[in-house]
Amino acid sequence: MIETLPLFHRIAGQPVVVLGMGEAAGAKRRLVERAGGIVVDDLQEGIDKGARLAFIAHEDDVAAEADAIRARCAGLLVNATDRPALCDFTVPSILDRSPVLVAIGTGGASAGLAKQLRLRLERILPQSLGALAASLGKARGALRLRFPDAGDRRRALDGALGDGGALDVLIEGGEDRVDAWLAGAAAPAADRVEIVLRSGDPEDLTLREARLLGSADVIAFEAGVPVQVLDQARADAQRMAIAGSAVPATGIGLTVVLRAPT
Structure with a gap:
């Protein structure tokens, strides 16, 4: 919470x-x-x-x-x-890459901690991040024409903006690649990934598992999957409880199946 x-x-x-x-x-x-x-x-x-x-x-x-x-x-x-x-x-402590803003708060516990986190992130996030955001904003109409379905649009952006993607957010100059990417972009095919949890602690998720949870359209989960793990998923992702091995076919983008820790 x-x-x-x-x-x-x-x-x-x-x-x-x-x-x-x-x-x-x-x-x-x-x-x-x-x-x-x-x-x-x-x-x-x-x-x-x-x-x-x-x-x-x-x-x-x-x-x-x-x-x-x-x-x-x-x-x-x-x-x-x-x-x-x-x-x-x-x-919060504010990292400014306008129009991108990263706000870091500690609930009033320690302004010094929030500041140090911001200073670390300043070294990681490129100065061109704001220009990338502005370019994507200008391309919003073309993006909707290319991907009329909101799910397809989101998945295409996830792939492009992610690690190693055509518009990788941590690489300078992404704003110059938006038009070229959009011209050749295709909607990712629907996929299903199963994750067997090692424990109920979200810290035990691998980077790949955390990324999949954050990108999934549907989260199918067994009884015994802790809410702390489910909270790593997108807030608007569809969630469905499953019994045993039965996982309903969704036909929607990315489905992540969470198996409870044994």
Whole structure:
């Protein structure tokens, strides 16, 4: 189970309340401005203007709690610096490859840990990742014409963007290859893969097994397959419980059959 639901919130041109003085409040103001938001430093003014978010960075605990309660009662979502119990949301460490954003959060446990993870990923993800995303966005219409079926479209993209694919996300310059790939791309044939689990710990999945789970259209699973393993699959993948060796034919893209650990 995840403890928080990650969301990307559009605030460009919108009022956002930021209360407090000092370094923490200044950092929140810069963050809001970086995302195009309009900083409002008075809570009542923010409420009157229809703000939906409030960053509260008072040094005084009593003032922070009072403004957090007032903002929440007015319908705003609250982030209170260094006070997790007062927060409706936390601010992740952000890796920027616009329009690709990678947000790393720890639920308020350790901003330092989130930062170090971001710094490691900065070295791995190429600067051209944003350009690749923009190229795929421009090609969306052509992609739909090439693959009218949403499942075919997703599987074709999975193959192209994956390790060693024509548009491998970790290789610079993928944006220059989108048109050539699309011209010759074909929908992958339907396939079925069976995975016999070694244990109920998702950490014991091989890289290939984890990739297959993350790509599958259908997950057929025996009783005894832990929910922690099932959670490695796409949230929108079809799931079906099976008894014994009977696995219904689906005719849909990739089917992964999970056998319980013995």
